[in-house]
Amino acid sequence: MERQVGAEESKLCRKLGVFMRKCVFRILSVGVIPNHIAFILDGNRRFAKKHNLAGEGAGHRAGFLTLMSLLKYCVELSVKYVSIYAFSIDNFKRTQNEIRYLMDLMLEKMELLLREDGFLSKYGVRVCFIGNLGLVSEPIRVAAEKVMRATSKNTRIVILICLAYSSTEEIVHTVEETCLVTKKTQPQAFKPRNPQNDVTEDADEHKNKEKNTIKLVDLEKHMYMGVYPDPDILIRTSGENRLSNFLLWQSSNCMLYAPEALWPEIGLRHLIWAILNFQRHHAYLEKKKKQL
Amino acid sequence: MERQVGAEESKLCRKLGVFMRKCVFRILSVGVIPNHIAFILDGNRRFAKKHNLAGEGAGHRAGFLTLMSLLKYCVELSVKYVSIYAFSIDNFKRTQNEIRYLMDLMLEKMELLLREDGFLSKYGVRVCFIGNLGLVSEPIRVAAEKVMRATSKNTRIVILICLAYSSTEEIVHTVEETCLVTKKTQPQAFKPRNPQNDVTEDADEHKNKEKNTIKLVDLEKHMYMGVYPDPDILIRTSGENRLSNFLLWQSSNCMLYAPEALWPEIGLRHLIWAILNFQRHHAYLEKKKKQL
Numbered sequence: 180m181e182r183q184v185g186a187e188e189s190k191l192c193r194k195l196g197v198f199m200r201k202c203v204f205r206i207l208s209v210g211v212i213p214n215h216i217a218f219i220l221d222g223n224r225r226f227a228k229k230h231n232l233a234g235e236g237a238g239h240r241a242g243f244l245t246l247m248s249l250l251k252y253c254v255e256l257s258v259k260y261v262s263i264y265a266f267s268i269d270n271f272k273r274t275q276n277e278i279r280y281l282m283d284l285m286l287e288k289m290e291l292l293l294r295e296d297g298f299l300s301k302y303g304v305r306v307c308f309i310g311n312l313g314l315v316s317e318p319i320r321v322a323a324e325k326v327m328r329a330t331s332k333n334t335r336i337v338i339l340i341c342l343a344y345s346s347t348e349e350i351v352h353t354v355e356e357t358c359l360v361t362k363k364t365q366p367q368a369f370k371p372r373n374p375q376n377d378v379t380e381d382a383d384e385h386k387n388k389e390k391n392t393i394k395l396v397d398l399e400k401h402m403y404m405g406v407y408p409d410p411d412i413l414i415r416t417s418g419e420n421r422l423s424n425f426l427l428w429q430s431s432n433c434m435l436y437a438p439e440a441l442w443p444e445i446g447l448r449h450l451i452w453a454i455l456n457f458q459r460h461h462a463y464l465e466k467k468k469k470q471l
Numbered sequence: 472m473e474r475q476v477g478a479e480e481s482k483l484c485r486k487l488g489v490f491m492r493k494c495v496f497r498i499l500s501v502g503v504i505p506n507h508i509a510f511i512l513d514g515n516r517r518f519a520k521k522h523n524l525a526g527e528g529a530g531h532r533a534g535f536l537t538l539m540s541l542l543k544y545c546v547e548l549s550v551k552y553v554s555i556y557a558f559s560i561d562n563f564k565r566t567q568n569e570i571r572y573l574m575d576l577m578l579e580k581m582e583l584l585l586r587e588d589g590f591l592s593k594y595g596v597r598v599c600f601i602g603n604l605g606l607v608s609e610p611i612r613v614a615a616e617k618v619m620r621a622t623s624k625n626t627r628i629v630i631l632i633c634l635a636y637s638s639t640e641e642i643v644h645t646v647e648e649t650c651l652v653t654k655k656t657q658p659q660a661f662k663p664r665n666p667q668n669d670v671t672e673d674a675d676e677h678k679n680k681e682k683n684t685i686k687l688v689d690l691e692k693h694m695y696m697g698v699y700p701d702p703d704i705l706i707r708t709s710g711e712n713r714l715s716n717f718l719l720w721q722s723s724n725c726m727l728y729a730p731e732a733l734w735p736e737i738g739l740r741h742l743i744w745a746i747l748n749f750q751r752h753h754a755y756l757e758k759k760k761k762q763l
Contacts, residue, residue: 346723351687354646358685393650395643419752420727427719431638435712435727460711 203451204256210458213411215260216253217433219425220246222417222441229441236280241443243288247298252450253336254302260337260407262309264425268345271314282319285342289322293329303335309403310344311352339407346427349403356401357393404429412453416442434460495743496548502750505703507552508545509725511717512538514709514733521733528572533735535580539590544742545628546594552629552699554601556717560637563606574611577634581614585621595627601695602636603644631699638719641695648693649685696721704745708734726752 220242227238246263253261265285271278292299292306299306308323315323323342399405409429415421418439422430436453438445512534519530538555545553557577563570584591584598591598600615607615615634691697701721707713710731714722728745730737 347687347720350642350720351685351690354649354685354690357646358650393643393646395639398643398646421724422722422727424723427723428639428642430714431716431719432713435714435729437727 200252200447201255204252207256207451207454207458210454211461212256213258213454213457215262215408215410215412216258216453217262217264217410217413217426217430218246218249219264219413219415219419219423220442221415221419223443225417226441226443236284238443239281239284243284245443245445248447249445249450250298250304250336250338251302252447254304256454258336260339260410262339262341262404262407262410262426264344264423265340265342266310266315266344267341267424268311268314268343268348269424271343282316286319286322289326293326299326299330299333303333305330305333305335305337307337307339308342309339310342311348312343314343337407339404341425344403345424346422347424350398350428352403353398353401353405357397360401361393361397402428409433412436412457414438414445414449414453416440416445432464492544492739493547496544499548499743499746499750502746503753504548505550505746505749507554507700507702507704508550508745509554509556509702509705509718509722510538510541511556511705511707511711511715512734513707513711515735517709518733518735528576530735531573531576535576537735537737540739541737541742542590542596542628542630543594544739546596548746550628552631552702554631554633554696554699554702554718556636556715557632557634558602558607558636559633559716560603560606560635560640561716563635574608578611578614581618585618591618591622591625595625597622597625597627597629599629599631600634601631602634603640604635606635629699631696633717636695637716638714639716642690642720644695645690645693645697649689652693653685653689694720701725704728704749706730706737706741706745708732708737724756 223238223242225238226232226241227236232238232241250261266281270281291297298304306326308327312320312323319342323340404426409431410426410433412434413422413426413430414436415423416438418437420435420437422435426433434453434457436449436456438449438452440446440449515530515534517530518524518533519528524530524533542553558573562573583589590596598618600619604612604615611634615632696718701723702718702725704726705714705718705722706728707715708730710729712727712729714727718725726745726749728741728748730741730744732738732741
């Protein structure tokens with residue numbers, strides 16, 4: 180009997196919590212809601228150490244639950260894009276054991292998410308993987324492609340999972356792509372030099388440079404992130420105020436927020452605080468954009 | 472007599488202040504001193520408005536004095552590089568009046584700094600201008616080149632003044648330079664397509680891409696900032712947590728610090744706080760670099 184009352188109380192508390200959250204979100208939505216929030220998930224290992232969590236990757240498992248909660252809040256808030264720095268190219272330099280564990284965990288979670296009654300279909304989440312997928316193992320790549328295909332019709336929110344990603348690699352890749360396409364469409368831009376005319380060509384180099392057909396827009400459209408809007412807020416946990424090679428090109432006018440909480444400790448209050456700060460600066464930023 | 476006593480007291484206070492600062496710097500120097508600090512000078516106009524300062528550019532004049540103090544502290548601390556976001560490419564979209572005023576102020580200050588008994592020679596400052604100087608007016612470009620030549624032998628500290636600069640323009644410029652140099656040294660990399668062989672070439676495109684000779688290091692060495700080390704700390708005043716297209720490529724692993732103070736209000740305590748925070752994170756960052 181006592182247990183039943185306890186369960187009822189807990190259910191009531193949960194419902195009250197959801198109601199309160201919805202009220203807060205309704206108030207927040209009076210202001211401008213960011214279109215795109217990016218997260219750097221920092222502090223999973225430190226969380227496991229701090230709480231003496233046993234078992235390999237216990238911190239990352241806790242971090243995954245946090246991620247799911249935050250994604251749910253973002254859906255409820257009508258945020259349209261969420262980017263996640265899941266695994267950087269530099270992370271490949273970690274121990275083989277750790278990489279293997281993280282990849283296994285990712286595979287397990289992708290399979291879980293793919294279940295028809297799962298999170299992705301329930302919340303209308305479209306998943307896109309961003310990065311050099313040629314660097315990850317075959318099973319991960321296949322699973323990632325499967326998730327992308329399976330969710331390609333969902334339209335409520337787009338989750339951009341940056342896997343085997345680094346901003347500098349993205350830019351180098353973009354340059355290669357741009358050169359290849361420019362070569363195809365405007366071969367004269369890359370006309371090879373005639374060694375006999377070297378002197379004349381050297382003199383004309385400045386002119387050629389002026390004519391060079393690679394432009395900012397050309398580069399932008401070949402970025403992995405090219406078709407998505409730039410983030411409005413970038414949240415990095417653990418109080419680390421660094422971008423660590425994440426969305427460098429895209430976060431030029433993005434508000435950075437670095438709460439002290441480790442990733443698994445981040446919660447609703449941090450998200451609300453970030454959005455309030457964004458709203459506080461939004462009018463000023465818009466005014467500035469018009470001034471510029 | 473009273474005035475003389477007052478002057479003596481003020482002199483004594485100043486000397487005591489200098490002594491205290493030197494003591495603090497000596498203590499700070501027990502830890503690691505950042506090699507390169509970058510500043511975004513935000514809030515000059517708001518400072519003028521807040522303090523009802525009359526006269527055009529009064530905020531910028533106050534900001535210049537702050538800059539001089541901070542540079543002096545950086546010299547005393549043996550910081551080797553300081554970058555300053557003086558004028559962005561976006562700033563050219565401001566009103567003609569404001570641009571003219573800012574350029575005049577810059578010209579005036581460059582001439583002042585060039586005086587033989589001035590700041591630059593006293594503190595052994597080498598000045599380099601970074602950015603697309605083709606966009607500024609002739610007198611400014613000439614003065615900038617004169618300052619660079621006049622200080623080229625100074626070795627105590629290098630001040631990188633980012634003028635007509637934006638990070639995305641820097642990257643586009645780098646791509647153009649890299650393509651030009653690659654074209655010169657490895658013309659086969661940009662061999663034009665033979666329309667008759669299009670099908671074969673399409674099939675071979677992936678292979679060509681693999682062979683593409685543009686690499687990260689190629690890009691890095693053609694950056695305006697290519698020969699200088701990446702910043703360790705980036706300080707942006709006015710509590711704005713955005714990079715605003717400043718050193719995006721270079722600040723990947725840089726600690727960002729955004730005090731609430733407007734630029735002319737920033738002082739010694741903010742610099743000390745930023746360095747203490749850098750020192751607190753330094754061991755962790757070094758450990759992380761080794762782990763990666």
